[in-house]
Amino acid sequence: MNDMVEWRKSTYSNGSSACVEVARLAGGAVAMRDSKQRDGAVLRVPGGGWAAFVTGVARRSLGA
Known part of the structure; x- marks a missing residue:
């Protein structure tokens, strides 16, 4: 699946390696x-x- 969708990172990531990527399915x-x-x-x-x-x-x- 990883090659079949377009993943994107938040613009708030500032090049940091600690990011979550999202993709629409x-x-x-x-x-x-x-x-x-x-x-x-x-x-x-x-x-x-x-x-x-x-x-x-x-x-x-x-909530927490």
Whole structure:
């Protein structure tokens, strides 16, 4: 799968190696991986779950 999608890093990464990359998958799902371990594990979430996560981060409403 890693070669079949377009991975991107946050513009906030500033060239740091400690980054998470994301990619949009068919059907609206989103995949995430560690930029240092590109052949490692990939976390896939439904598009709605990703949208809720991003909204929570933006609103600073995620609980600890």
